[in-house]
Amino acid sequence: MLQVNIIKEEKERILKGLAKRNFPHAEASIEEILQLDQNRRETQQQMDQLLAESNALAKEIGALMKSGQKEAAEKIKGKTAELKEASKSLGEQLNSLEEQLTRALYLVPNIPHESVPAGKSAEDNEVVLENGAIPTLDKGAVPHWDLIKKYDIIDFELGTKITGAGFPVYKGKGARLQRALINFFLDEALQADYMEVQPPILVNEESGYGTGQLPDKEGQMYHATADNLYLIPTAEVPITNLYRDVILQEKELPIKNVGFTPCFRREAGSWGAHVRGLNRLHQFDKVEIVQIQHPENSYQALEEMSAYVQGLLQKLELPYRVLRLCGGDMGFTSSLTYDMEVYSAAQERWLEVSSVSNFETYQANRLKLRYKAEDKKTQLLHTLNGSALALPRIVAAILENNQSAEGIRIPKVLVPYTGFDIID
Structure with missing residues (x-):
C-alpha cells in the first residue's frame, strides 16, 4: 500500500x-x-x-x-x-x-512508473519488441484442443468428471512434457542464481493482504472457509510472504527465489473461444521468480528479469513479443509490468505467458519488509516477481507451432527432459 x-x-x-x-x-x-x-x-x-x-x-x-x-x-x-x-x-x-x-x-492501487503509457485497456499497451519468425503451418493444421484429442495427451472430460471444467488431466507424453517444462524452468533459474523454495499452496489472510490479493481479488481466489485459508493464485504470494515482518541487512541483498507450484484461479465470468482449451484454466502449473531488491537497483533488476524470461522463450524456439502495460491494464499492486506473449500459429493470436512486475515499496509496506541501511536506519525494500513460466499456454504454443504430418516436434532444449523428440 x-x-x-x-x-x-x-x-x-x-x-x-x-x-x-x-x-x-x-x-x-x-x-x-x-x-x-x-x-x-x-x-x-x-x-x-x-x-x-x-x-x-x-x-x-x-x-x-x-x-x-x-x-x-x-x-x-x-x-x-x-x-x-x-x-x-x-x-x-x-x-x-x-x-x-x-x-x-x-483500496488505493500503486502509482505507475513514469514510463507507463496512459490507456484504458489492453489495446493501449505498448509493444516494446518482437522476436522470432511467425511459423507457417501446413494446410490442415489445427488448434491445440484438437491436437490433444488426436494424440490423447490431455483429457478435459476426465478432469470435469473428477473436479469440474478447467481442471485437465495430463496423460502419457502430455504429462511428461509438463514435467519436462517444470524441470527445465527450475534448472534455468538455478543457473541464474535463484534459490529454489517449495512453499505451501494454501495461505492465510495475512499473506493475501501482504501481497495485495486481498482485498482486491478475493472473488478470484478459492477460499477454504472452515480454516479461512486461500488456495494460491500464484507462488508470488507464499514466496514473497516468506519475508513478511523481516528486517534484512543491506549486505543480504538482493534475494532471489524461485518456486514451482500449482496455481488456482476461479476466473469467474470467463467464457468464449479465447479461453478454450489450455488458454485459461482453474488449476495450472507455474514456475515463479521473486526478487527482494534495494530500491536503487530494482528497475535494473526488472529489465534483467524480462531478459531472463525472454531467454527461456528463445530456447523454446517460440516467437514472442514484449508489452509494457498501460495504466488501465496494470495489476493493482504494480508500478511497471512487462507482459510476454507467444504467438499461437493455429489460433493466429498472441497468448500471454508471463508478467514481470516491479511493485516498488507497495507490497513491502504491507509486509513491513525492510532493510537496515549503513546509517542503521530501516527503510522499505522493493519487491519484484515474474512468471518463468506459466505452463498452459506455453504447452498450447509448443503443440500448435510444432505440428506436422509426422507428429508434434519437441523443442531441442526439452528433449533431454522428455526423453522423446516427437509426440506421434
Whole structure:
C-alpha cells in the first residue's frame, strides 16, 4: 500500500498517477486518507498529553506520600483514575482510526512508473519488441484442443468428471512434457542464481493482504472457509510472504527465489473461444521468480528479469513479443509490468505467458519488509516477481507451432527432459 507520508508530501504526483490508472474517485480517496491520518495524529497527541499529565501526577503523589501528606495524595489519585479512563477511551478511538486508515489505504492501487503509457485497456499497451519468425503451418493444421484429442495427451472430460471444467488431466507424453517444462524452468533459474523454495499452496489472510490479493481479488481466489485459508493464485504470494515482518541487512541483498507450484484461479465470468482449451484454466502449473531488491537497483533488476524470461522463450524456439502495460491494464499492486506473449500459429493470436512486475515499496509496506541501511536506519525494500513460466499456454504454443504430418516436434532444449523428440 502507499505510504501516508508520501501521499502528504507528493499529493499531486499521486493524483496524476491514479489518473493514469483511471482510478475512480481518486481525489476523494486521497482526501479521506489525509483526514484520517490527521485525526489519528491528533488523537495520538491527546493520548501523549494525558500520559505526560499522568506521569507528572504520579511523581507528585510519590512526593506527597514521602512527606506524609497521605490525604492530599489520595485526592490526586482520583484525578489519575479520571485520566486513566480518558486514556482508555482515546486508545479505542486511536485503534479505530488506524483500522479505518489501513482499510482506506488498501483500496488505493500503486502509482505507475513514469514510463507507463496512459490507456484504458489492453489495446493501449505498448509493444516494446518482437522476436522470432511467425511459423507457417501446413494446410490442415489445427488448434491445440484438437491436437490433444488426436494424440490423447490431455483429457478435459476426465478432469470435469473428477473436479469440474478447467481442471485437465495430463496423460502419457502430455504429462511428461509438463514435467519436462517444470524441470527445465527450475534448472534455468538455478543457473541464474535463484534459490529454489517449495512453499505451501494454501495461505492465510495475512499473506493475501501482504501481497495485495486481498482485498482486491478475493472473488478470484478459492477460499477454504472452515480454516479461512486461500488456495494460491500464484507462488508470488507464499514466496514473497516468506519475508513478511523481516528486517534484512543491506549486505543480504538482493534475494532471489524461485518456486514451482500449482496455481488456482476461479476466473469467474470467463467464457468464449479465447479461453478454450489450455488458454485459461482453474488449476495450472507455474514456475515463479521473486526478487527482494534495494530500491536503487530494482528497475535494473526488472529489465534483467524480462531478459531472463525472454531467454527461456528463445530456447523454446517460440516467437514472442514484449508489452509494457498501460495504466488501465496494470495489476493493482504494480508500478511497471512487462507482459510476454507467444504467438499461437493455429489460433493466429498472441497468448500471454508471463508478467514481470516491479511493485516498488507497495507490497513491502504491507509486509513491513525492510532493510537496515549503513546509517542503521530501516527503510522499505522493493519487491519484484515474474512468471518463468506459466505452463498452459506455453504447452498450447509448443503443440500448435510444432505440428506436422509426422507428429508434434519437441523443442531441442526439452528433449533431454522428455526423453522423446516427437509426440506421434
